[in-house]
Amino acid sequence: xxxxxxxxxxxxxxxxxxxxxxxxxxxxxxxxxxxxxxxxxxxxxxxxxxxxxxxxxxxxxxxxxxxxxxxxxxxxxxxxxxxxxxxxxxxxxxxxxxxxxxxxxxxxxxxxxxxxxxxxxxxxxxxxxxxxxxxxxxxxxxxxxxxxxxxxxxxxxxxxxxxxxxxxxxxxxxxxxxxxxxxxxxxxxxxxxxxxxxxxxxxxxxxxxxxxxxxxxxxxxxxxxxxxxxxxxxxxxxxxxxxxxxxxxxxxxxxxxxxxxxxxxxxxxxxxxxxxxxxxxxxxxxxxxxxxxxxxxxxxxxxxxxxxxxxxxxxxxxxxxxxxxxxxx
Ligand SMILES: Cc1cc2nc3c(=O)[nH]c(=O)nc-3n(C[C@H](O)[C@H](O)[C@H](O)COP(=O)(O)O)c2cc1C
Numbered sequence: 033x034x035x036x037x038x039x040x041x042x043x044x045x046x047x048x049x050x051x052x053x054x055x056x057x058x059x060x061x062x063x064x065x066x067x068x069x070x071x072x073x074x075x076x077x078x079x080x081x082x083x084x085x086x087x088x089x090x091x092x093x094x095x096x097x098x099x100x101x102x103x104x105x106x107x108x109x110x111x112x113x114x115x116x117x118x119x120x121x122x123x124x125x126x127x128x129x130x131x132x133x134x135x136x137x138x139x140x141x142x143x144x145x146x147x148x149x150x151x152x153x154x155x156x157x158x159x160x161x162x163x164x165x166x167x168x169x170x171x172x173x174x175x176x177x178x179x180x181x182x183x184x185x186x187x188x189x190x191x192x193x194x195x196x197x198x199x200x201x202x203x204x205x206x207x208x209x210x211x212x213x214x215x216x217x218x219x220x221x222x223x224x225x226x227x228x229x230x231x232x233x234x235x236x237x238x239x240x241x242x243x244x245x246x247x248x249x250x251x252x253x254x255x256x257x258x259x260x261x262x263x264x265x266x267x268x269x270x271x272x273x274x275x276x277x278x279x280x281x282x283x284x285x286x287x288x289x290x291x292x293x294x295x296x297x298x299x300x301x302x303x304x305x306x307x308x309x310x311x312x313x314x315x316x317x318x319x320x321x322x323x324x325x326x327x328x329x330x331x332x333x334x335x336x337x338x339x340x341x342x343x344x345x346x347x348x349x350x351x352x353x354x355x356x357x358x359x360x361x
Contacts, residue, residue: 033063033233034114038070042071046210046212048069049213050218050222054166054168054223079097086140086141088141105133105137114166115164116167116229117165119168119169119185120170121169133189138193141153142192144193145304162238168203169182169200174204179204183200194301198242200254203218240254253272257270260278272299273297274297275290
C-alpha cells in the first residue's frame with residue numbers, strides 16, 4: 033500500500049516539512065511513501081489544445097507537450113493507494129505549480145464519469161479507483177482571508193479522480209524558510225494528518241477524520257468557502273457544490289443542507305454525472321446548433337490583431353533561427 037505525496041512548495045520549504053512529518057507517520061504504520069517535488073518536475077501548463085476534452089485521452093504520452101513529466105506523474109498517481117497534496121498559498125489561491133499539475137494529471141482524461149460513458153482507455157485499465165486523500169495548504173499570512181482559496185485550490189485536484197479527502201490542514205502564519213519546524217502544534221497536526229490518511233488507506237474507509245473546527249461548515253467537504261445568494265437564502269459550497277438554505281433561529285443564522293438536494297456534489301459520483309450532463313448540454317444544445325455561424329463571427333476578432341503583444345523571447349528565437357538559415361546560404 034503506497035501513499036503518494038505531491039508538494040508544490042519550495043525544496044526543504046514549509047509544505048515539504050509538514051508533508052514529510054505526515055509521511056514519516058504513515059511509514060511507521062507500514063505504508064510505502066513517495067514524495068514528488070513538483071519543482072523538480074518538467075511540467076508545462078495545459079494548452080486546452082483539443083478545445084474541450086483532452087487530446088491525449090487515449091495516450092497521455094501523446095500530449096502536445098511531448099515528453100515532459102505529466103504522463104510519468106499520471107502513472108505515479110494511478111499506482112498509489114492514498115494521495116497527499118501540499119501547496120503554498122500565493123495571492124490567496126494555490127500556486128501555478130499546483131494548477132499546472134492539476135490540469136495535466138487530472139481533468140477529463142482521468143474522470144471516472146467520462147470513463148463510464150466513453151470507456152476506460154488502456155493506460156487506465158484496472159487502475160481507476162477512489163482513493164483517500166489529504167491536503168496541506170501553507171500560507172504566510174495570519175488572516176484567514178489571505179489564505180482563503182488555498183484549501184479550495186488543493187481540493188480541485190481531487191474531483192475528477194474521485195479522491196475522497198479524509199483530512200486537511202489550513203496553515204496560517206508560516207512564511208519564511210524553515211518556519212514550519214518552529215511550530216510544534218502544526219508539526220503534531222501534520223503527524224495526525226499522516227496517521228489519518230494512512231489509517232484510511234489501511235481500513236479502506238474514506239470517511240472524514242479531520243478535527244472539528246470553525247472551518248467545518250460544509251457537511252461534505254468540511255471547509256467554509258461559501259457562495260451566498262441572500263435574496264434567495266441560498267448557499268452553495270464553493271468547493272464541492274453542496275447546497276444549503278439559510279434559516280433564522282431567533283437571532284441565530286443557521287444553514288440547513290437537505291439530503292435530497294445534494295445531487296451536484298463534486299465529490300460524489302452523482303455530482304460528476306450531473307457535471308457530465310451539464311457539459312453535454314452546453315456542447316450539444318447550445319454550441320452545436322450554432323456551430324456554422326462561428327467562422328464569420330469569429331473572423332471579426334481574429335482580424336483585430338494590432339493590440340497583440342509579441343513575446344520578446346519567441347521573437348528572439350525566431351530571429352536566431354532565421355540568422356542561422358541565412359548563414360548556411
Ligand atoms: C508570490 C508569493 C505570493 C504569496 N502570497 C501569499 C498569500 O496571498 N497569502 C499567504 O498567506 N501567503 C502568501 N505567500 C507566502 C507563502 O505562502 C509562504 O511563504 C509559504 O510558507 C511557502 O511555502 P513553501 O515554503 O513550502 O514554499 C506568498 C508567497 C509568494 C512567493
